[in-house]
Amino acid sequence: MLQEQTYRPWEGRRAPKWARVWALARTGLSLPLASRWNLGIIGLIYMMVLGWIFILYVMASTDNPPIFVLGNNLYRDWFFNHPMFGFLVMILAATVGAAHISRDLQNNALVTFLSRSIRPIDYLAAKFLTLFLFLLSVTLGPALLLFLGQIAMGQEDLTWKSGLRDLAAILAHSIVIAVPVTSLVLAFSSLTRRPFVAGLLWSLYYLTTWALPGIREISRSGDWWKMVRLQNLTAHVGNWCYEKRPLRLALLRFDSPSEEMPCDPWISLVVLAAVSLLSLAIVRLRLRLPEERT
Amino acid sequence: MILQAEHLNHWYRHVIALNDISVSIPPGITGLLGPNGAGKTSFLRIAIGLMRPTGGTLRVLGASPWNCPAVQKRIGYAPEHDGFFEWMTGREFLRTLARLRGVRDRSAPKTAIEQVRLSDVADRAIATYSRGMRQRLKLAQAIVHRPELLVLDEPLTGTDPVVRSELIELIARFAREGTSVLVSSHVLHEVEALTSRILVLHRGRLLAHGDVHEIRALIDAHPHTVHLRADRPRELAAALVREPDVEEVRVEESHIAVRTRRPDEFYGKLPRILLEGGWRIEEISSPDDNLEAVFRYLTEK
Amino acid sequence: MAKTLAVLALASLGLRSMFTGRRAVLTAVLISLPPTCAALIGATSQGGFDWAWAMHGVSLRLVLSSYLIVLTLIHGLSLSSGEIEDGTAVYIHLGILPRWATLLIRFGSTTVLLSILTFAGLALSGLAVAVTMNAPAAALLRLAVRYSFVASVGIGCYLALFLFCGYAFRRPAAVGISATMLWEIVVTFFMPMRFAAYTLTNNLYGLALSLAMDGHPGRWFRYRRGSYEIPSYSEASLYVSLFLGFFLAAAMIAIMNRSIEGKEAR
Numbered sequence: 001m002l003q004e005q006t007y008r009p010w011e012g013r014r015a016p017k018w019a020r021v022w023a024l025a026r027t028g029l030s031l032p033l034a035s036r037w038n039l040g041i042i043g044l045i046y047m048m049v050l051g052w053i054f055i056l057y058v059m060a061s062t063d064n065p066p067i068f069v070l071g072n073n074l075y076r077d078w079f080f081n082h083p084m085f086g087f088l089v090m091i092l093a094a095t096v097g098a099a100h101i102s103r104d105l106q107n108n109a110l111v112t113f114l115s116r117s118i119r120p121i122d123y124l125a126a127k128f129l130t131l132f133l134f135l136l137s138v139t140l141g142p143a144l145l146l147f148l149g150q151i152a153m154g155q156e157d158l159t160w161k162s163g164l165r166d167l168a169a170i171l172a173h174s175i176v177i178a179v180p181v182t183s184l185v186l187a188f189s190s191l192t193r194r195p196f197v198a199g200l201l202w203s204l205y206y207l208t209t210w211a212l213p214g215i216r217e218i219s220r221s222g223d224w225w226k227m228v229r230l231q232n233l234t235a236h237v238g239n240w241c242y243e244k245r246p247l248r249l250a251l252l253r254f255d256s257p258s259e260e261m262p263c264d265p266w267i268s269l270v271v272l273a274a275v276s277l278l279s280l281a282i283v284r285l286r287l288r289l290p291e292e293r294t
Numbered sequence: 295m296i297l298q299a300e301h302l303n304h305w306y307r308h309v310i311a312l313n314d315i316s317v318s319i320p321p322g323i324t325g326l327l328g329p330n331g332a333g334k335t336s337f338l339r340i341a342i343g344l345m346r347p348t349g350g351t352l353r354v355l356g357a358s359p360w361n362c363p364a365v366q367k368r369i370g371y372a373p374e375h376d377g378f379f380e381w382m383t384g385r386e387f388l389r390t391l392a393r394l395r396g397v398r399d400r401s402a403p404k405t406a407i408e409q410v411r412l413s414d415v416a417d418r419a420i421a422t423y424s425r426g427m428r429q430r431l432k433l434a435q436a437i438v439h440r441p442e443l444l445v446l447d448e449p450l451t452g453t454d455p456v457v458r459s460e461l462i463e464l465i466a467r468f469a470r471e472g473t474s475v476l477v478s479s480h481v482l483h484e485v486e487a488l489t490s491r492i493l494v495l496h497r498g499r500l501l502a503h504g505d506v507h508e509i510r511a512l513i514d515a516h517p518h519t520v521h522l523r524a525d526r527p528r529e530l531a532a533a534l535v536r537e538p539d540v541e542e543v544r545v546e547e548s549h550i551a552v553r554t555r556r557p558d559e560f561y562g563k564l565p566r567i568l569l570e571g572g573w574r575i576e577e578i579s580s581p582d583d584n585l586e587a588v589f590r591y592l593t594e595k
Numbered sequence: 596m597a598k599t600l601a602v603l604a605l606a607s608l609g610l611r612s613m614f615t616g617r618r619a620v621l622t623a624v625l626i627s628l629p630p631t632c633a634a635l636i637g638a639t640s641q642g643g644f645d646w647a648w649a650m651h652g653v654s655l656r657l658v659l660s661s662y663l664i665v666l667t668l669i670h671g672l673s674l675s676s677g678e679i680e681d682g683t684a685v686y687i688h689l690g691i692l693p694r695w696a697t698l699l700i701r702f703g704s705t706t707v708l709l710s711i712l713t714f715a716g717l718a719l720s721g722l723a724v725a726v727t728m729n730a731p732a733a734a735l736l737r738l739a740v741r742y743s744f745v746a747s748v749g750i751g752c753y754l755a756l757f758l759f760c761g762y763a764f765r766r767p768a769a770v771g772i773s774a775t776m777l778w779e780i781v782v783t784f785f786m787p788m789r790f791a792a793y794t795l796t797n798n799l800y801g802l803a804l805s806l807a808m809d810g811h812p813g814r815w816f817r818y819r820r821g822s823y824e825i826p827s828y829s830e831a832s833l834y835v836s837l838f839l840g841f842f843l844a845a846a847m848i849a850i851m852n853r854s855i856e857g858k859e860a861r
Binding site: 035 | 617621624636648649653656657660661662665668766768770773781784786
């Protein structure tokens with residue numbers, strides 16, 4: 001008996017769009033953890049971050065805490081805005097995110113993905129979600145732990161309103177860091193077929209923009225060079241999210257670059273948004289099938 | 295002996311690539327056979343000193359090739375996978391490698407190019423070469439320094455029939471000129487065209503080595519098949535089936551297929567049987583006295 | 596004579612490989628970034644910004660701190676694990692020279708060429724500052740020469756490290772990057788403690804302090820305080836010598852023991 005061989009379209013129930021995006025994202029979440037070396041680097045970074053969080057928690061929970069860990073300054077300048085933390089986020093983003101799109105380009109997997117009912121924008125959303133969640137885990141996660149620790153053992157008497165505002169500020173600050181970093185890393189990842197080169201380009205960009213303002217640091221007022229450093233921009237916008245609370249004692253000034261930015265925070269926000277959108281536009285342009293490129 | 299291995303073992307982490315191989319290879323052409331993953335490339339790479347065995351010893355041309363440039367310069371190696379400096383031309387590539395191997399004769403690269411018939415494309419970038427040209431280039435770099443031993447890993451893979459026959463002829467010529475050749479291949483009938491001396495590897499173990507026909511004779515697990523084409527086949531079949539050496543007789547459309555575990559005795563008796571019955575024989579052949587049958591039998595065990 | 600030919604062929608091969616493909620593009624980007632940054636800094640500088648500080652900043656903060664690492668990472672890994680991955684190592688290591696000699700020759704030729712290229716980048720940076728800030732070109736070029744010397748020491752040390760990583764480890768990029776990013780950069784810039792004197796970056800700073808800054812750190816090392824000081828010239832020389840010697844020897848041992856497996860092994 002001969003079986004009917006002509007094409008029959010699928011008549012079953014299709015999964016919703018978000019499920020397809022989530023399926024892609026889930027694959028992306030597990031991929032970096034499949035390599036032992038990646039796992040080692042990621043583990044080391046988490047350990048350093050959690051170790052630092054622990055030190056901050058202990059410092060802020062003593063009977064006579066140092067002045068600089070009082071108030072929400074603890075989260076701002078001693079965690080999110082700390083240069084070392086920014087650097088660790090950079091390494092994590094390079095380790096986890098550099099291969100996201102470049103590996104798919106290398107293996108011609110784009111053809112596989114985009115020949116299904118997955119649009120380029122769905123693919124981009126999935127990749128964005130993957131890296132964004134990873135970065136949130138190292139920004140929001142530890143900050144939440146610290147926040148809960150301060151609720152329990154901190155020296156500041158917070159009202160519910162202030163506590164919730166701090167919580168919202170922590171969430172906002174995490175997003176302000178994670179979104180532009182994710183966009184930039186994906187852009188670099190889409191520029192090359194070699195994950196190693198993508199990671200190098202991102203690191204080079206970060207190190208250059210980190211060093212340049214330092215070379216100009218002798219000129220402090222109205223120095224627009226500070227806008228070049230990504231961490232200055234995220235710190236400026238992040239600090240904007242926090243409630244400014246009067247404290248019992250004056251704070252010692254930490255050499256916070258956000259205090260000396262040459263513009264208002266909303267300008268920094270616009271710059272961050274523009275950088276993110278431009279990066280995502282670059283990725284979208286690169287997500288063309290081979291036949292569309294000719 | 296050009297190569298002597300004793301209890302040779304090699305692991306890639308937890309995977310055994312070579313398992314207790316002991317063999318001696320005399321001068322001449324030797325074919326190295328085995329399915330994918332048998333350990334052929336690992337064996338060859340240890341033989342030329344690129345890899346160090348995990349256990350056991352292997353001596354080539356009288357010494358261990360590991361970290362021994364004195365031995366390595368007497369060996370020519372053509373790897374299976376392509377790995378060229380794609381930006382170089384073929385001529386530049388050969389010239390560079392000739393110098394790396396200490397060849398002072400400036401005409402050596404040109405000679406090698408002519409021998410493999412790459413003169414027309416020698417000044418083109420390797421990136422523009424076809425598969426066959428790349429295989430020929432690999433062979434050229436293996437012979438440019440006139441080695442005593444040629445180690446060729448799948449030299450015929452991906453080549454068209456014309457190139458293949460040219461390469462076979464070339465390899466045979468090197469052997470006639472005194473170079474020993476150790477060649478691995480999946481293309482069994484072409485190894486057969488080159489040599490009857492083989493090494494068979496399977497899952498890292500040495501299954502057999504020596505002459506194809508001798509190995510075949512030793513495989514008594516599998517009866518020998520003989521095809522006979524004669525007039526009055528059914529009568530001949532009836533006569534043969536009575537013989538104690540014969541296990542099975544089948545009458546096919548064009549011939550009789552006889553299976554026997556003692557081919558020598560069978561062949562010894564066959565003329566008498568034929569004379570007594572007066573049958574006229576048009577053809578006698580043995581379909582499995584060849585490399586493919588030997589290989590199949592050995593790897594199916 | 597045969598060995599001389601082989602040495603020359605190896606050196607020439609190494610040098611030519613550096614100017615092909617992706618490596619050449621990345622090298623060109625890295626060499627052109629300092630002059631570009633120097634030109635931008637000079638062009639946007641306001642009154643009171645010293646031209647020498649612009650050159651010090653570009654050399655210390657960009658070149659010695661980060662670009663050197665990236666440049667030598669690219670070339671070190673290409674020479675070692677890169678050639679094993681793409682299959683060309685078979686041809687390199689089946690010559691008449693022993694493996695350790697092959698490594699030394701390629702290390703030497705690569706270090707020399709990268710040093711020359713770095714000098715070119717620093718010289719162009721000096722010229723960029725001279726043009727944009729109306730500064731004396733001769734003085735800036737002198738600074739460029741001195742920083743190039745320090746940079747060439749750094750190139751040698753980092754190249755030895757990455758060659759060792761390339762031959763000793765199956766994941767050399769991960770090991771090399773962990774070692775340099777997490778030790779060199781994090782400790783140098785964020786942990787001003789006593790053991791920070793044991794980073795290569797700080798020791799290169801020590802050499803630069805004596806050779807290019809005449810012992811006057813100015814504002815560049817003002818955050819070094821308490822128990823930590825930038826190493827002196829003699830301390831830095833000793834450290835870099837030991838670093839270079841150790842990792843070069845380790846790389847030679849690694850290459851002598853490295854099995855060059857084929858793609859089938861992966």
